[in-house]
Amino acid sequence: MTQTAGAMTAHKIAFQAEKLSVSYGSTMAVKDVFLDIPQNQIVAFIGPSGCGKSTVLRCFNRMNDLIPSAKVEGRITFKGQDIYDKRVDAVELRRRVGMVFQRPNPFPKSIYQNIAFGARINGYQGDMDELVERSLRDAALWDEVKDKLKASGLSLSGGQQQRLCIARAIAIEPEVILMDEPCSALDPISTLRVEELMQELKQKYTIVIVTHNMQQASRTSDYTAFYNAKATDQGGKMGYLVEYDRTEVIFQQPAQQSTQEYVSGRFG
Amino acid sequence: MTVQSPTTQSQSLWRPNRDRSRLIQSVVKFICGAFAAVSIVTTLGIVATLLFETISFLQEVPIWQFLTDRKWTPLFASKEFGIFVLVSATVMISVISILVAMPLGLLAAICLSEYATPRTRKILKPVLEVLAGVPTVVYGYFALLTVTPFLQTFLPNLKGFNSISAGLVLGVMITPLVASLSEDAIYSVPQRLRDGAYALGTTKRETIVSVVLPAALSGIVSSLILAVSRAVGETMIVTLAAGANPTLGLNPLVPVMTMTAFIVQVTKGDAVHGSIAYQTLFAVGTTLFLITLALNIFSFWFVRRFREKYD
Numbered sequence: 354m355t356q357t358a359g360a361m362t363a364h365k366i367a368f369q370a371e372k373l374s375v376s377y378g379s380t381m382a383v384k385d386v387f388l389d390i391p392q393n394q395i396v397a398f399i400g401p402s403g404c405g406k407s408t409v410l411r412c413f414n415r416m417n418d419l420i421p422s423a424k425v426e427g428r429i430t431f432k433g434q435d436i437y438d439k440r441v442d443a444v445e446l447r448r449r450v451g452m453v454f455q456r457p458n459p460f461p462k463s464i465y466q467n468i469a470f471g472a473r474i475n476g477y478q479g480d481m482d483e484l485v486e487r488s489l490r491d492a493a494l495w496d497e498v499k500d501k502l503k504a505s506g507l508s509l510s511g512g513q514q515q516r517l518c519i520a521r522a523i524a525i526e527p528e529v530i531l532m533d534e535p536c537s538a539l540d541p542i543s544t545l546r547v548e549e550l551m552q553e554l555k556q557k558y559t560i561v562i563v564t565h566n567m568q569q570a571s572r573t574s575d576y577t578a579f580y581n582a583k584a585t586d587q588g589g590k591m592g593y594l595v596e597y598d599r600t601e602v603i604f605q606q607p608a609q610q611s612t613q614e615y616v617s618g619r620f621g
Numbered sequence: 622m623t624v625q626s627p628t629t630q631s632q633s634l635w636r637p638n639r640d641r642s643r644l645i646q647s648v649v650k651f652i653c654g655a656f657a658a659v660s661i662v663t664t665l666g667i668v669a670t671l672l673f674e675t676i677s678f679l680q681e682v683p684i685w686q687f688l689t690d691r692k693w694t695p696l697f698a699s700k701e702f703g704i705f706v707l708v709s710a711t712v713m714i715s716v717i718s719i720l721v722a723m724p725l726g727l728l729a730a731i732c733l734s735e736y737a738t739p740r741t742r743k744i745l746k747p748v749l750e751v752l753a754g755v756p757t758v759v760y761g762y763f764a765l766l767t768v769t770p771f772l773q774t775f776l777p778n779l780k781g782f783n784s785i786s787a788g789l790v791l792g793v794m795i796t797p798l799v800a801s802l803s804e805d806a807i808y809s810v811p812q813r814l815r816d817g818a819y820a821l822g823t824t825k826r827e828t829i830v831s832v833v834l835p836a837a838l839s840g841i842v843s844s845l846i847l848a849v850s851r852a853v854g855e856t857m858i859v860t861l862a863a864g865a866n867p868t869l870g871l872n873p874l875v876p877v878m879t880m881t882a883f884i885v886q887v888t889k890g891d892a893v894h895g896s897i898a899y900q901t902l903f904a905v906g907t908t909l910f911l912i913t914l915a916l917n918i919f920s921f922w923f924v925r926r927f928r929e930k931y932d
């Protein structure tokens with residue numbers, strides 16, 4: 354039932370997941386995912402809660418390494434290299450693959466330091482003021498904060514905080530940005546701003562976004578992966594990838610019945 | 622299907638005893654209020670006594686003399702009342718102790734909250750708190766009979782009573798306090814801040830140093846201040862190990878007398894009520910109280926100013 358999207362040959366591949374399974378302790382959270390993430394495209398992960406969307410997303414920058422019980426099986430390559438290879442440094446990988454979280458999590462530092470921190474840690478040698486300004490502009494936040502760069506990042510509104518987190522992520526010039534429901538804590542106007550922003554970022558970055566919002570997925574993404582969960586023999590549930598294709602295919606003529614039901618809203 | 626409104630019949634099944642709940646409520650309120658009042662009245666009583674006796678003291682001894690005399694001899698025939706003789710000893714020993722407790726306590730806190738497995742943490746945390754409960758007299762004898770002789774092997778000038786061994790042991794005594802409270806502060810930094818840092822390509826050490834510790838700063842500082850207050854007020858260790866010899870200055874190798882040690886000395890003797898020795902006791906007590914109060918106010922201000930609110 355798992356498959357990779359057709360017509361993907363038109364783009365270079367950023368990530369390639371093969372038979373990816375993740376378990377927490379003894380429970381399998383998501384099983385046998387095959388998935389190609391094309392470069393400079395936006396890929397949306399949709400599906401009901403608990404079907405493993407965040408879990409799969411966290412594999413791409415090895416954030417799962419930080420969860421002691423998590424175990425990743427299968428193979429993921431990033432631009433051809435196996436990222437779970439022993440020789441790959443997860444810290445270095447995360448510099449190339451940035452992440453924006455569900456709840457905005459700016460550091461309790463000034464707006465300026467929120468951006469400069471990652472750059473400094475990663476040994477940025479250029480003009481820091483210029484980098485901070487450019488990142489904030491790219492994240493469509495500059496005009497709102499340019500007069501208060503010394504204010505705490507926590508003093509901003511939720512929507513601004515999330516754009517600060519996006520600015521922080523792009524400041525270290527990653528190749529990919531992973532976004533885990535970046536708009537779920539935001540109001541509709543802030544959500545719209547982040548979506549517009551994604552269209553701009555697409556020029557430079559590959560974006561993978563988890564979203565619960567069908568309109569958001571269909572409006573913003575080029576490819577959509579639909580995940581679902583099924584009951585296991587042990588009484589738990591296990592996520593799997595149902596269908597992955599171009600977004601218009603998923604939303605207009607999906608191959609699977611359950612995808613059809615989910616995208617049209619007739620689904621638990 | 623229509624929803625039935627409650628009938629008079631079913632209403633008769635519900636007879637809450639509102640009067641009784643109200644009575645119990647007011648009795649409980651009264652009892653709680655009374656207990657709260659007892660502690661407030663006691664505190665006010667202590668402060669009033671301190672102030673009252675201190676004012677009598679200052680009528681005998683002008684305040685400038687209290688602040689500028691270079692000797693502390695209130696029990697001798699030729700009396701001098703230089704409080705800084707005692708303050709210098711207290712400050713020196715407290716500084717030595719916090720120089721020990723800060724690095725040890727913070728490192729222990731970081732190890733426990735960031736590096737230990739949840740299981741180790743669950744075992745070690747209570748052990749730490751037990752350590753904080755060792756009677757101070759034990760620490761005092763340890764300082765006097767073990768640490769001082771040991772230090773004398775490479776510090777030949779070290780006297781039998783001295784600040785350094787009292788300070789070191791006092792530092793060990795307050796380390797669990799620093800460790801336990803700082804650990805609480807570090808542990809309560811939200812995980813999503815750490816995740817945010819890791820996602821930028823930081824190592825664990827960089828995450829702790831640059832994100833976690835600054836985020837826990839207000840809690841860490843307040844734990845340190847609490848530990849300093851504890852050190853300033855600590856009596857047994859300094860009385861046993863630092864001696865009873867009022868000496869102005871900051872030489873850690875010679876016997877000194879802290880404010881608390883002086884209070885012990887006078888309390889053990891037979892100071893007549895209303896005598897100058899008796900009033901000196903309260904003057905020193907008030908000074909001690911003011912130092913601790915200042916520390917607490919600073920801590921309160923610092924926490925209010927620097928605490929981050931994560932909803």
Ligand SMILES: Nc1ncnc2c1ncn2[C@@H]1O[C@H](COP(=O)(O)OP(=O)(O)O)[C@@H](O)[C@H]1O
Nearest residue numbers: 377382401402403404405406407408409420422
């Ligand atoms: N840190 C974790 N420890 C244990 N189980 C987890 C953890 N994170 C997620 N899970 C489990 O893995 C499954 C998938 O979770 P998740 O990837 O968060 O789903 P989604 O993002 O699609 O809502 C859920 O059953 C969840 O309970």
Ligand SMILES: [Mg+2]
Nearest residue numbers: 406407533563
């Ligand atoms: Mg999720």
